[in-house]
Amino acid sequence: MAGETPQQYGDDLIRKGWWAVAALIVVAELIGLAVGLSRTLSFRLPVTLGVIALAASIYAFQRTPVARRPQKLRSIAIALMLGGLVAMFYAATIVRLGGNVLNRPL
């Protein structure tokens, strides 16, 4: 971070984070359209949860003291990756087994 203070570094990451939220919504919608899942709850639910998680992460990062931000960022990245992994397995299960996996008596 040559010529950059930790504060500027953090501000830059927060800016990038909000762009990531916007990009996630757009990309998810495009993928949803491409695979024909964009209207289904099984697709919309994990995407919505993902956007909420990302927004909450940015809020948590903003409230963290500057000196602790690298640690916080790592923790958030690990949490988001684990959440992403769960969402990925969820979506892949729906795709492999078909939409009928949800259409059963509870």
Place this chain on the structure above:
Amino acid sequence: MSNVGLTSQATGDAVPLGGSLGDYVALLKPRVMSLVVFTALTGLMLAPGRIHPLIGFIAILAIAVGAGASGALNMWWDADIDARMERTSQRPVPAGRVTPDEALTFGMILSIGSVVTLGVLVNWVAACLLAFTIAFYVVVYTMWLKRSTPQNIVIGGAAGAFPPMIGWAAVSGDITLDSFLLFLIIFVWTPPHFWALALVKSDDYARVGVPMLPVVAGAHETRRQIVIYSALLVPLACLPAATGLGGVAYGIAAIVLGGVFMALAIKVWRVTEGPEATRACWQLFGFSILYLFLLFAVLLAERLWIWSA
């Protein structure tokens, strides 16, 4: 951004906080990963059969993460020589931003995770190939060949050649002659590509005792080997046009690009002294990346053209 994570700035203590997010991304060797993703995507698109776009995306993601994981394990094992080489001394482990244990743990988790994900969500043939590739790169190349033989890059190059085969297997679930042909092109491409760099950086390799061909056999022999491998590569790269994997456009591209590749290899062989020699090596190194990218891009474009028609 990396030195933010070095010490506790609040207390001034020299207690390591571990690397920043950027350091962990650097452990994955993102530039190598980008070529792996592209060649794997080409294999996936060329394979006969269909794959759901989401499953295809997961396959590429798992291959990319597996390739990154092997990069992290490579940096863990090679930290001692990386620290003494100019080109690699600022990598996260030798620079002290990430501990070797952290790099090892990170690499192992990603390796196992990527293989299991590929197996469970795509198919186990592709997953086995990915596991073999990671093991080959880390154990056979990094731990064994790299420090023991000047043929390290020839045999070890197989690890970098597997991704299109894994992409292919993700769709078809098997290994065919066509996918083996894609493997062979990258396999034969690797020595001239890497030796062009090794010629320029041979002092670095000599200092740390890595027996690269220019260090062991000399610059003259390396230049001769570059020409030999280039002469093998150019006709080999034309073969997909003959087997039907590529079309007319690919055939033309392979001939034209191959001609340029051969000309640059001969230039490396003929110009042996002064800054012109170094420039010739950099030209071949740079063009070799473009060459492989364009060959696979044309294959990909032809396939997309066929689909759209």
